[in-house]
Amino acid sequence: MFLDIFIMWLVLYYAIRLVRSNTKTIQIFKGILLVIIIDGIAKFLGLKTVQYLTDMFINWGFLAIIIIFQPEIRSLLERLGKTNVFSRITTLTGNEKENLVDQIVTATMLLSKDQTGALICIEQNHPLDDFIATGTKLNSDVTAELLTSIFVTSTPLHDGAVIIQGDKIACASAYFPPTNLELPGRYGARHRAAIGISEITDAVTIVVSEETGAVSITEGGKIISVNRRQLRDYLLRVICGEETEVHGSGRKLNNEKPREVIIDDTQELKKEGKTGNTGVLSRLAIKKQEAKEQKPEKIEAEEVIPAEQPEVIISDEDENMKKLDEEAAEIKLPHKKARPAPSYPENDSVKRFEKERQHEEELREKEEAIRQEQLAQKKAAEEAERRRKAAEEAERQRKAAEETERKRKAAEEAKRLEAEARVQEPVEAAPRMTPEQVRAAREAAYQKFSSARKPEVKKESESSQNQDSQFDTTKLDLGELMGMNEDLDKTFEVIDSIDSKKKSSKTSDDSSQQEGGSRK
Numbered sequence: 001m002f003l004d005i006f007i008m009w010l011v012l013y014y015a016i017r018l019v020r021s022n023t024k025t026i027q028i029f030k031g032i033l034l035v036i037i038i039d040g041i042a043k044f045l046g047l048k049t050v051q052y053l054t055d056m057f058i059n060w061g062f063l064a065i066i067i068i069f070q071p072e073i074r075s076l077l078e079r080l081g082k083t084n085v086f087s088r089i090t091t092l093t094g095n096e097k098e099n100l101v102d103q104i105v106t107a108t109m110l111l112s113k114d115q116t117g118a119l120i121c122i123e124q125n126h127p128l129d130d131f132i133a134t135g136t137k138l139n140s141d142v143t144a145e146l147l148t149s150i151f152v153t154s155t156p157l158h159d160g161a162v163i164i165q166g167d168k169i170a171c172a173s174a175y176f177p178p179t180n181l182e183l184p185g186r187y188g189a190r191h192r193a194a195i196g197i198s199e200i201t202d203a204v205t206i207v208v209s210e211e212t213g214a215v216s217i218t219e220g221g222k223i224i225s226v227n228r229r230q231l232r233d234y235l236l237r238v239i240c241g242e243e244t245e246v247h248g249s250g251r252k253l254n255n256e257k258p259r260e261v262i263i264d265d266t267q268e269l270k271k272e273g274k275t276g277n278t279g280v281l282s283r284l285a286i287k288k289q290e291a292k293e294q295k296p297e298k299i300e301a302e303e304v305i306p307a308e309q310p311e312v313i314i315s316d317e318d319e320n321m322k323k324l325d326e327e328a329a330e331i332k333l334p335h336k337k338a339r340p341a342p343s344y345p346e347n348d349s350v351k352r353f354e355k356e357r358q359h360e361e362e363l364r365e366k367e368e369a370i371r372q373e374q375l376a377q378k379k380a381a382e383e384a385e386r387r388r389k390a391a392e393e394a395e396r397q398r399k400a401a402e403e404t405e406r407k408r409k410a411a412e413e414a415k416r417l418e419a420e421a422r423v424q425e426p427v428e429a430a431p432r433m434t435p436e437q438v439r440a441a442r443e444a445a446y447q448k449f450s451s452a453r454k455p456e457v458k459k460e461s462e463s464s465q466n467q468d469s470q471f472d473t474t475k476l477d478l479g480e481l482m483g484m485n486e487d488l489d490k491t492f493e494v495i496d497s498i499d500s501k502k503k504s505s506k507t508s509d510d511s512s513q514q515e516g517g518s519r520k
Ligand SMILES: Nc1ncnc2c1ncn2[C@@H]1O[C@H](COP(=O)(O)OP(=O)(O)OP(=O)(O)O)[C@@H](O)[C@H]1O
Pocket: 117, 118, 119, 158, 159, 160, 161, 174, 175, 176, 177, 178, 186, 187, 188, 189, 190, 191, 192, 193, 208, 209, 210, 211, 212, 342, 344, 347
């Protein structure tokens, strides 16, 4: 019986812790409570339909809870499986815890002074192994030197968060899901990631702004700006469970961890013109303002001195702080280099959207490149065709010019030959006989000459005289005949030369005509 009650108590204890460690779970739990209350009221007032609905919800609620809390149940079982029921931090001794706090505070203040952005997450009861898996595992001692070195912007590990498990730096470059809360513009991706992790786990996260050097703490979905002293007090309380005093303020911090630390972002939102729809933080800030008026002794977010403001030195006798100052003075941060683009993984939906956008952009660029290439090819083809035609036209014109020239020369040559022929004409015109006729005449002349010498052949010469009276050689003496014979020889030579020239000019004409024909 006692064991039974003990087990039930354990189950309830862890269930409540699980619900409390996650703001989303709290909301769902509140919803379930509301349904149970409505069911009670319906029963009391006898509202049968409402009761039927709420009964249905409660009857099936077990299944619904399993479905709704599936990730949380899984994480609880995982946690049980790892037998890490007690957080690693609880296993440290008092001195180790204090040293851990000092190292974290020193590193944070150095980073703040140097305006080097940082995100340091300290694991509490909720294991952060899933987030450690997104980063680079280190498993090294927590020292101010190592912490500051990690966040120096020229190192590959500076992007993302450092997770501290117990007294070890479990990893660097871890990715946290950012919050979806509406926040003032001064909070960027780093602050969103810090609030995001505090919404889904009970971890405490320290953020150092790269822009202003301001130090903030996030826990339970809330963010608060702190100075060095406040940071130390806060960490001592969270890690060592110490109750500390804010020196000089005359006020004590709550015994419990300040789970609802909030920042007054109402002023900021008003400045940005977002007065209509103020976020959760601003509404909480207003509530807190009201509470403050009632309980002035409680420390409020609005009262926290922002880290960028000159720090108020409250006590000269704080030896711990002096020691921290001395330690910090020994650590020198390297010269900051230009900040490279973040390489940590982005929020899933944003990443997907960005990927799709890039893909579309690439497709558009490819299509445009193909279109441009086609256009260029078309232009090149057109240009080539234009050049080919121009070359053809130039060739045609060249040939035409050559042809004209050739014809001109041929005509000139013909003219020249004609002129030459005309010069030879008187010699050619004299006989006005064909060579056969001349040969016949010559023969006849010879016959006549012979018959004059021999009377027996006289009759034959008479008959030939009748044929051609022009060549009446009977009355010619030998001298005359010989002279005539020489004349005839000259005439034949002239005729032969004219014939050969005519022939040669005719063959050149023919060949040119043939060339013209084949070109056509
Ligand atoms: N989801 C995330 N998880 C872990 N680290 C992140 C995440 N988002 C951003 N960071 C870190 O924050 C850096 C970008 O910070 P950003 O300047 O956008 O934030 P910020 O809140 O304006 O801080 P700061 O005041 O330092 O500029 C990144 O380089 C990365 O190191």
